[in-house]
Amino acid sequence: MKKLAQIEDVVKLIKDGDQLLVGGFGLSGSPLSLIDEIAASGKKDLTVVSNNLGEKGKGLGKLLVAGNLKKAIGSYFTTNADAVNAWSKGELEIELVPQGTLAEAVRCGGAGIAGFYTKTALGTKLAEGKHHMTFDDGEYILEKAIKGDVALVKALKADTLGNLVYDQSGRNFNPAMATAANLVIAEVDEIVEAGEIKPEEIVTPHMFVDYVVITKYVKQGGKYVEPAEAN
Amino acid sequence: MLSQQKRIDIAKRIAAEFEDGQIINLGVGIPTLIPDYIEGKDVYLHSENGLLGMGPTPEEEFINMDLISASKKPVTLNTGASIFDSSDSFLMIRGGHVDVAVLGALQVDETGEVANWAVPGQNILGVGGAMDLVSGAKKIIIATLHTSKDDTPKLLEELTYPSSGARKVDMVVTEHAAFEFKEGKMFLREILSDISMEALKDITPANYEVAIEKLINT
Numbered sequence: 211m212k213k214l215a216q217i218e219d220v221v222k223l224i225k226d227g228d229q230l231l232v233g234g235f236g237l238s239g240s241p242l243s244l245i246d247e248i249a250a251s252g253k254k255d256l257t258v259v260s261n262n263l264g265e266k267g268k269g270l271g272k273l274l275v276a277g278n279l280k281k282a283i284g285s286y287f288t289t290n291a292d293a294v295n296a297w298s299k300g301e302l303e304i305e306l307v308p309q310g311t312l313a314e315a316v317r318c319g320g321a322g323i324a325g326f327y328t329k330t331a332l333g334t335k336l337a338e339g340k341h342h343m344t345f346d347d348g349e350y351i352l353e354k355a356i357k358g359d360v361a362l363v364k365a366l367k368a369d370t371l372g373n374l375v376y377d378q379s380g381r382n383f384n385p386a387m388a389t390a391a392n393l394v395i396a397e398v399d400e401i402v403e404a405g406e407i408k409p410e411e412i413v414t415p416h417m418f419v420d421y422v423v424i425t426k427y428v429k430q431g432g433k434y435v436e437p438a439e440a441n
Numbered sequence: 442m443l444s445q446q447k448r449i450d451i452a453k454r455i456a457a458e459f460e461d462g463q464i465i466n467l468g469v470g471i472p473t474l475i476p477d478y479i480e481g482k483d484v485y486l487h488s489e490n491g492l493l494g495m496g497p498t499p500e501e502e503f504i505n506m507d508l509i510s511a512s513k514k515p516v517t518l519n520t521g522a523s524i525f526d527s528s529d530s531f532l533m534i535r536g537g538h539v540d541v542a543v544l545g546a547l548q549v550d551e552t553g554e555v556a557n558w559a560v561p562g563q564n565i566l567g568v569g570g571a572m573d574l575v576s577g578a579k580k581i582i583i584a585t586l587h588t589s590k591d592d593t594p595k596l597l598e599e600l601t602y603p604s605s606g607a608r609k610v611d612m613v614v615t616e617h618a619a620f621e622f623k624e625g626k627m628f629l630r631e632i633l634s635d636i637s638m639e640a641l642k643d644i645t646p647a648n649y650e651v652a653i654e655k656l657i658n659t
Contacts, residue, residue: 235490235509235513235527236509236513237506238490238506238507238509238513239507261527285567285568285569285570286566286567286568286569287566287567288564288566288567289567293566294564294566297564297566298564304566306565306566306567306568307568308568308569308570308571308572308573309489309527309531309568309569309570309573310489310527310530310531310534310535310570310572310573310577311531311572311573312527313526313527313528313530313531314528314531314532314535316528317528328535328576329535329576329577329606329607329608330535330572330573330575330576330577330606331572331576331606332576332606332607332608333554333604333606333607333608334572334603334604334605334606335559335565335603336568336572349607377505377507377508378505378507378508378518378524379488379490379491379492379507379508379509379524380507380508381491381524381525381526382490382491382526382527383526383527384526385526385528386526386527386528413526431504432503432504432505432506432507432515433504433506434506
């Protein structure tokens with residue numbers, strides 16, 4: 211399989227200062243093994259675009275602990291105390307974006323659309339400084355598309371071409387993230403032969419995926435655990 | 442009355458508002474209690490992380506932490522449920538395809554503008570889907586206790602906390618009363634506890650017209 215790669219090798223393709231698009235809603239649909247490898251890599255000044263920064267010490271939260279991050283762009287950071295602390299001390303920049311605006315900005319980034327007008331956040335602090343425009347049904351604000359240098363997504367399985375399917379609501383931001391970066395790496399639980407996933411079941415077509423890596427995590431009791439913790 | 446009982450009463454009153462066939466999005470806080478009181482109603486629960494047809498909490502052995510609610514709690518799927526990605530989920534919200542959003546609130550002003558994401562002087566590091574729902578759902582119902590824990594009123598003449606959007610909400614239900622908003626005005630529609638009109642006025646700085654449709658406890 212051409213796109214199959216080792217986690218250690220693909221993480222080397224990430225450069226200091228890169229903007230990473232990372233799928234996941236909290237820890238669900240989060241590429242945990244790729245994140246672990248980045249945390250161990252000593253990479254610096256990364257910007258992460260993701261709904262949350264995982265949880266304290268878990269998922270993307272590990273990048274904060276390891277000092278890989280310069281900035282986080284997302285919708286909800288309050289549930290990770292480390293993110294709140296790092297921001298308070300000036301060690302982490304945070305750009306807060308409404309969740310639907312984040313999803314649409316990334317979708318536009320992958321779709322060749324530079325920006326879009328939305329009513330979300332109209333009349334709030336998050337609209338300050340943004341271009342306002344009146345359409346037939348009222349006022350809207352301009353939001354710019356978001357793109358990444360690298361996207362890290364988590365799927366349930368890939369086929370040997372790199373077509374992806376996701377596990378239930380672990381899909382979340384992953385399909386959009388997979389369209390909007392120069393380099394797209396998918397972490398999966400298993401790889402099957404091309405043809406085994408029905409065409410109508412494929413969510414992310416292989417054209418978006420550059421590399422596929424197999425997760426080091428094991429799903430137990432409905433939760434991904436590190437191999438060392440698995441029974 | 443215990444705080445939890447008040448919250449349940451609010452949840453029950455809001456559930457009574459739903460009509461068969463509606464698509465409902467439930468926010469965090471009191472709205473998460475509502476699924477227990479919609480039995481027999483043919484409504485479909487939408488969850489911002491990409492679910493339509495969200496069902497109750499699974500038995501422990503069936504928990505999958507990749508099948509969760511917006512509050513990141515394990516859920517199940519009802520017959521006919523569907524799963525989609527975040528951009529489609531917010532297309533549904535922003536595009537007016539969700540019939541009712543039930544949200545918590547820190548404050549609501551007398552025009553129906555809501556504050557439900559940030560407290561002045563505290564770190565503002567989370568907004569989630571609150572602003573998308575405020576801007577896009579067809580009908581917005583606020584579920585909130587009438588006052589905060591230290592008895593500070595939440596229904597005010599003007600917001601003192603940051604607004605969640607210019608769009609006005611349609612209804613507020615507290616343990617004491619149900620209010621409706623129309624054309625920037627607030628109307629008292631129902632008294633839901635044994636509170637007197639005077640006592641209600643005392644804990645409600647917002648100006649409202651009394652336009653009672655039914656009195657539950659009289």
